[in-house]
């Protein structure tokens with residue numbers, strides 16, 4: 727699936743939003759990818775995540791387990807794992823930190839890939855990876871549907887994406903006038919530091 731086709735999935739799902747958004751990092755952006763509008767449609771989700779699974783197989787080889795950060799990563803992690811024929815588990819925040827809960831385990835020697843929905847600064851991915859590293863298993867790399875950092879985010883392992891975007895993101899005190907003129911909304915679940 728081409729990068730353009732991925733963006734078209736977002737566009738036709740009504741997931742490509744324009745306005746003034748507060749991202750999880752606290753940065754402000756005139757564009758937001760509301761991935762849940764993709765994930766509300768199982769057929770669309772399967773199409774996107776089977777492409778992500780193929781990219782993961784091509785990039786990292788055989789995979790035993792996909793691990794994703796909640797909430798946004800849960801559905802694409804599960805669907806990508808289905809495409810790969812492997813397990814899907816997720817980390818979730820407890821007292822603000824990602825933890826592996828619910829009895830999830832990473833077996834010794836398991837070949838693991840971290841799957842994220844969107845990467846902007848890479849903070850969520852780095853936090854998820856730090857948690858994965860506290861457990862056994864071999865972390866092969868990371869994968870996401872959209873890399874909004876245009877390849878600049880460093881998550882500490884190789885990161886592959888279905889498409890890269892170069893979208894502006896501004897600190898709250900450096901807004902261009904056209905963005906400052908629009909009331910800001912915060913669609914995500916993380917509380918900015």
Ligand SMILES: O=P(O)(O)OC[C@H]1O[C@H](OP(=O)(O)OP(=O)(O)O)[C@H](O)[C@@H]1O
Pocket residue numbers: 750751795796797798799842843844845846847848849850851913914915916
């Ligand atoms: O690369 P980053 O700067 O960390 O931004 C991207 C992260 O932000 C979103 O999650 P969010 O924390 O908004 O919560 P959600 O997964 O519950 O939607 C998205 O799902 C990524 O995890």
Ligand SMILES: O=C(O)c1cc(=O)[nH]c(=O)[nH]1
Pocket residue numbers: 748749750751757758759760761798844845846847874914
């Ligand atoms: O950086 C974010 O928080 C973010 C950006 C985006 O486009 N979509 C999303 O779900 N989160």
Ligand SMILES: [Mg+2]
Pocket residue numbers: 795796797798799850
């Ligand atoms: Mg997230």
